[in-house]
């Protein structure tokens with residue numbers, strides 16, 4: 001493992017795990033949820049507010065930052081931590097996933113991928129070597145291998161070809177990353193929904209050797225049942241003593257199900273994006289603040305939540321500010337949603353430590369099944 005970067009597994013309960021990743025920029029308590037700071041900001045939030053929700057680490061997007069304002073500019077300005085005023089750990093993705101989902105005119109070869117920027121149509125190339133360079137310029141603490149996120153659905157032959165390309169790119173990523181004390185490089189398992197391919201991928205990655213391992217190629221449209229099917233076996237193929245990261249997941253029940261199956265880290269835009277569209281996550285499920293039932297309701301979004309939105313404001317206020325398109329509703333609903341997600345992670349960490357994860361999970365599902373509080 002990279003110097004200054006260590007994973008201590010503290011307790012397990014069934015397959016669920018809790019521990020701490022130590023980095024030179026601070027500890028990451030696992031299971032960890034990473035808010036997404038796409039363009040060097042978690043939208044509508046100050047960094048100190050993100051930290052106040054309980055986040056130990058943020059995710060930054062290589063694809064977005066390389067296009068605007070560019071990795072070279074961020075490097076000249078002192079790196080991403082200084083640029084966005086977040087001094088704790090940052091994980092950056094490799095850029096591959098967003099090239100596939102956002103960029104135009106993509107061309108994939110053994111060397112890498114060329115594409116047109118969705119911002120201004122300019123031409124770019126990402127290779128494993130370039131991805132490592134960009135993530136180094138950004139100053140990322142946890143760097144992800146450049147891979148091809150296998151589309152879903154894929155035939156067995158397509159998935160195999162894609163996975164083997166990603167494994168060759170994983171070796172090139174490892175070689176290009178070099179030895180960078182205090183910075184970690186994670187490999188990404190591919191293989192779609194095919195167990196033997198997941199096995200081959202896990203073996204290939206471990207032969208190369210990484211500081212952590214991601215389960216890639218999920219949350220791409222396969223649905224929760226199929227994702228959980230893969231998570232029944234895929235994390236078990238990865239080393240016990242290294243963090244396991246499920247990329248781009250997800251809804252609260254996806255997260256709980258992933259942790260139950262041995263995942264340590266997750267990220268998703270859902271809590272922040274939903275905050276801007278009036279979707280609110282609570283212990284009793286999801287509510288839509290646009291709904292007229294909230295317009296005279298003086299109660300908080302979630303009576304058990306300690307966030308500023310719930311302590312100081314009513315559902316009626318959020319209904320009004322949403323209708324009036326006031327910026328404060330994006331700020332406060334994002335804060336609440338991120339706070340809810342971090343409470344969820346803390347609840348799981350505590351339950352795993354206490355050996356009561358099954359009871360905690362039953363309670364989590366039971367509260368959601370009750371649905372939102374009765375209208376007044």
Ligand SMILES: [Zn+2]
Nearest residue numbers: 305307310336
């Ligand atoms: Zn709240």
